[in-house]
Amino acid sequence: MTLPGEIATERAEQVGSGVSLRVLATTDLHAHLLPFDYFTDRHAPGTGLARLGTLIAAARAASRNCLLFDNGDTLQGAPLADAAVAEIVPAGRTHPMIAAMNAMGFDAATIGNHEFDFGLPYLEASLSGAQFPIVLANANRIDGTSFLPPRHILARVMTDAEGAPHPIRIGVTGAVPPQVADWNRLYVQDQILFEDMLPAIHRQVCALKDEGADIVIVLAHSGQGAKTLVDHPENAALLVAEIPDVDAVIAGHTHRVLPDAPPARVHGVPIVQPGALGSHLGCIDLELQPPLQSDREPQWRVCGARAGTFPVSQSPKNGSKRSHRLLPDFPEVRSLIAREHRVTRAYVARPLGHSATPLETYFSTLAPCRATQLISDAQCAASAPLIAADPALRDLPVLSAVAPFKAGGRAGSTNYTDIPAGALKLRHAADLYIYPNVLSVLRITGRGLRDWLERAASLFNRIDPGKGAPQLLVDHAFAPYNFDRLIGLTYAVDVSQPPRTNADGDEIYDTPGRIRDLSFADGRPVQDDDTALVVTNSYRAAGGGHMQAAAEADTVLTSTTPIRESLARFVTEAPGPLDVTPQATWWLHPLGGVPVIFETGAGAARHNDRLADLGLRPANRPASQPGFASFLMNL
Structure with a gap:
């Protein structure tokens, strides 16, 4: 050898x-x-x-x-x-x-x-x-x-x-x-x-x-x-x-x-x-x-x-x-x-409940998904009584920051969650939330919200609308657990613009930014001096992932309960099988039909409904990284 x-x-x-x-x-x-x-x-x-x-x-x-x-x-x-x-x-x-x-x-x-x-x-x-x-x-x-x-x-x-x-x-x-x-x-x-x-x-x-x-x-x-x-x-x-x-x-x-x-x-x-x-x-x-x-x-x-x-x-x-x-x-x-x-x-085989729908992360960097929505639902349920107990917080808009912990990136083509509909066990909760982070609630400005989303939008490569050949959409060097979506907002990501940070987030660029049409869920545009609450995890609240906007926000609540435990409890206490519906949050800004390549785990091919909903079709070309599957779509 x-x-x-x-x-x-x-x-x-x-x-x-x-x-x-x-x-x-x-x-x-x-x-x-x-x-x-x-x-x-x-x-x-x-x-x-x-x-x-x-x-x-x-x-x-x-x-x-x-x-x-x-x-x-x-x-x-x-x-x-x-x-x-x-x-x-x-x-x-x-x-x-x-x-x-x-x-x-x-x-x-x-x-x-x-x-x-x-x-x-x-x-x-x-x-x-x-x-x-x-x-x-x-x-x-x-x-x-x-x-x-x-x-x-x-x-x-x-x-x-x-x-x-x-x-x-x-x-x-x-x-x-x-x-x-x-x-x-x-x-x-x-x-x-x-x-x-x-x-x-x-x-x-x-x-x-x-x-x-x-x-x-x-x-x-x-x-x-x-x-x-x-x-x-x-x-x-x-x-x-x-x-x-x-x-x-x-x-x-x-x-x-x-x-x-x-x-x-x-x-x-x-x-x-x-x-x-x-x-x-x-x-x-x-x-x-x-x-x-x-x-x-x-x-x-x-x-x-x-x-x-x-x-x-x-x-x-x-x-x-x-x-x-x-x-x-x-x-x-x-x-x-x-x-x-x-x-x-034996430990991870303990039963929790049931899901009426699959929970997967193959498309989590392309559109809102059920897997991250379930995490958001659980952490919002856990934080609601804490927020309601504080008169200074209860009237502020409440947003929820979630990211797919397993969605490709540097960890490779097998780094995805793919839980079929049916029984949910403790191992599934650990698959959805792999870290022992605890719950944190931040008070943040509208400017901070925009900066937060700009950091997350660095996941995407810059797409040149003038190029005829398909371009690779997602930067595999970006860690997907830093791709936060803020549920409670709506916004578009314009990938024709350069990113605000490099993949690691340790270099910040002076660019126009990628976030467009940023509004609260009720349609009200987000202003720089607005104030909102963000339910997130302790790692992100401390600025983990080079999320400077989170580090600069005020931490107003911290729980000692791990989010994974809150997730398991949420599943267990559900009155019936979970039927998770992703909340419309973000979308890719249309570029007039520009062809792009979306690379994800090979198991994505089993989810025909998601492929159809997102307009994805096999690219019939090798992926840029071993083990990934290539799909073609038009922006």
């Missing part, structure tokens, strides 16, 4: 008594332990830490010296995480992800922002089972003590090409986006303070070198970010690589893959980001040069490096195997996995 960035034998020989070190990395596993989709109760061969086990074993076998790290967002995301919160960890068992990492021999890890989603007591209980160090440089308790150890030195004995042993000290530190202080304010306020990543990492790197670390590896739960310093960056992995004495960077958070092809370096420092959900194994190969005899404080140093990612699709085709047959190289974890797998399937 050929691994990315593998160091050639002759190169190691040229170093003489040098040492070759392989650094393996996972990130953003989001509780995907097995190649199994609990939302659909089907196997999902391209995901899961268990699938990576074969790659990890092979990578170790091909290297004399190997370390394995995880970069955070590990304990939240899939129903396995919800079952762990409800049944597994409270029962005193080790969190399944931590138990698997123990058995697979992880050397160290950091945590991501989503680790805080279930609160500090649960997080600390889950991490307590780890048999490897977990580091975090930029989080301190309110009394000034570190929430987790800010750094750690791994003392290892490594062998050179001749088999001679060499003691080497590897320093490790990590950091999380400081925005977690806002995103998880409910859980961390008055308990944890978060520092900007760069100064915190720099301080810990200096300390590691002072304490005798030969090399330093940074686990930055952060995307690449800009190449120039900005205030309070959420994504700063490229800038982390510029910190003196950093020898390798493992990035994450944005679910992207870096590099596309080795090598990938920033100022000579290798950097790797291995996708998400177990899609890739990151691999950095370092060539270490022995200390020079003339050095006053002899330390090993990096004299060569390569970085690459290894997709799980290149591993043996074991995606359909039962859980107890996975991880053949780690038999001690297989029985544990089988037990927790059964617990999770």
